[in-house]
Amino acid sequence: MQRRTFIKGIAATSLMGITATDIEAKPPRKREHNSTTLSGKEFFLDIDYTTVNITGKKAVATTINGQIPGPTLVWQEGDTITLHVTNHLKKSSSIHWHGIILPAPMDGVPGISYKGIAPGETFTYRFKVQQHGTYWYHSHSGYQEQTGMYGAIVIKPKKKEPFRYDKDYVVLLSDWSDEKPTSIYRKLKLSSDYYNFNQRTVGDFFSEVKKKGFGQAFDDRKMWNKMRMSDRDLSDVTGYTYTYLMNGNAPATQFKALFKKGEKIRLRFINGAAMSFFDVRIPGLKMTVVAADGNHIKPVSVDEFRIGVAETYDVIVQPTSARAYAIFAQSIERSGYALGSLTPSASLSAKAPKMDKPQALTMADMGMDMKKMGKQKMGGMKMGNKMKYRWSAMEAQKYPVTKLPMATGVQSTMKAMAPKYRLEDPGVGLRKNGRRVLTYADLKNRYSTRRDRKPDREIILHLTGNMERYMWSINGIKYADAQPLRFHYGERLRITFINDTMMNHPMHLHGMWSDLETGDDNHLVRKHTVIVQPGAKISYRVTVDAKGGWAYHCHLLYHMAGMFRKVVVA
């Protein structure tokens, strides 16, 4: 029998000598779990209610092995692993292995991969690990992810990695609320700006009048006012209700990563939040980004990067002095932050730097034509000729387009009139901030993709929404009313997203890689989650090599139910 490292004490002795199948047949009501890292080939995970105290108030969380986050699972590339997941909740549950290439029935999406895990039942996942890097897992049922059901996956590579480091740490970012998720969702439906405390005021208008004169200030507001849109609508849910966590620690209790001076530290950043994008930096240190969504990229040295919900980035840092450095992850709308310390001693913790001021959305974020707008400039986007060439090369790609059903009406309040590839745009909040910020244009596969097949055909997906009514959809059709997308087994597909909303949507395709076009076909970067910026356009290619039904959706938890498609590969 495979050794189960997490079982200690009484539980370990009582389970000694029985086989895994016995355990499946009669899951013990409560196993003892006290390890935050599990490794091996066989894993036992228990989903249960746990009373936690994150904000000073008691609240009931849904947890995996009684912890937030759930234990970090360490796998070995090439191993076949078995995971027994027991549901002790009163409701159906599930675990999805995010970004992992596996057979469709093992993907863990209720209603698509399987029925879900009924109360009291154990589901056993078994699949071969065919990749390496940093990934994560989470519940795919209801709002369980928001209430604590997520954890990190670290897959050790078969071959030696092309970079060196002395220590590595998982840095899992998330958002916690004492409010029930159903209550958060209801509030958004009743009043979609409920959590937004950075709305435009009369004072903002008058300071613009002072700067530009009344006519100009009024003119600048005109488009927004006519369209009934807010340029301050950056996050639906904010620090008003969220406490931002780093490896389960609130800023007050701080996660600490220890280093010795001169050591190279690999930090595996995972955004396991329900709704929050984070802008991450370690003041005083350059970060060398070596992997995106688990896959090696050509190393890029940056001061800061944005991590969308469900993305992962691996960075290497080398602290030069024996002091505590802040690992600082401010939420995109700047209502709060997650904080940890990279420190030479557990007794030494870093102070948080000041949060940046929130920026407002621009006309470009509305998908307007900048040339036509004339005066409107997009902050922080200096477009060199090289970039222009790259984007026009992407625009020029022509493949047969399969038309998809599209609806207009209540579902969609906006249409991006002139959506552009904006991969070199760090995005609202990070423009012109004086720091070197990672953009998608920087992401290049470490290995050549020159011989990858060219796409056979293309589909275009519009991300649509109605912020006023808080409705989200794809092509103006919400999931409940949509037909599945049909992909042909064996084809190479180009998918182009056009974002007809004012929000960033992290789009996640299950079961297959998304090979993101960043203007260099020889180094397409391999991702599982791709941010589509407001008013922008982005394309990636998918080798359709996994039969079955798959989920395809926005990873913002409160967008997901509508902005979702089932993909059928046959």
Place this chain on the structure above:
Amino acid sequence: MLKKLLLGSLVGIACIQTLQAAGADDPIRTMLIMDKFEILDNDENSREWEGSFYVGYDIDKLYIYSQGAATSDGLEWSQNDLVYSRAIAPFWDIQAGVAYDKNDDASRTWGELAVAGLAPYFFETRAALLFNGEGNVGLRLEAEYEMLFTQKLILTPSFEADFYSKDDPEMRTGSGLSALEAGLRLRYEIVREFAPYIGLTWERTYGNTYDYNPVNETSLLAGIRFWF
């Protein structure tokens, strides 16, 4: 009358349930909002209210609107609507149902068609067309705007106008432009759901309405706005 209202609401709820099996994205919900719940500094010290309740989904809802005034002598007047509301455009709902007006000695029931929604420049508006058995046709217009001084201190100018095609002395409404009302309310949102406010309201009747019920007054007011 009560029976009719009750029946109407039951039919409405049944309608909603058959029209749309609720998906995860669109759970059934209710909202009660009391926009105005205030006391006026006028001769009668009128207490006025204006609010709404809905039950339903993104597209289909059943709405009850109610507004009115009471004094120490009891109810002065009230206007109530029960309508089925359907979203037909990104920012607009159309509504159909019945309205019921009451004053201290008479009442009227109307058929009602309305449009409600958010107009460009963020004006919250509602226009209702009413018709009753006596051949009277009414039009009631409402608009409201929110100006944020801070994230919690909000000024709301509002405007209302009523028109009728016929005189109705019992209800003390005359044909043509009947009444105008404009208000200015400054609220402080302690939480989003609860905000005390102070304000000013100006009300005036016109034409025959003025003959039946001469009103031309400006009053200070204080109240609370709440929802849940």
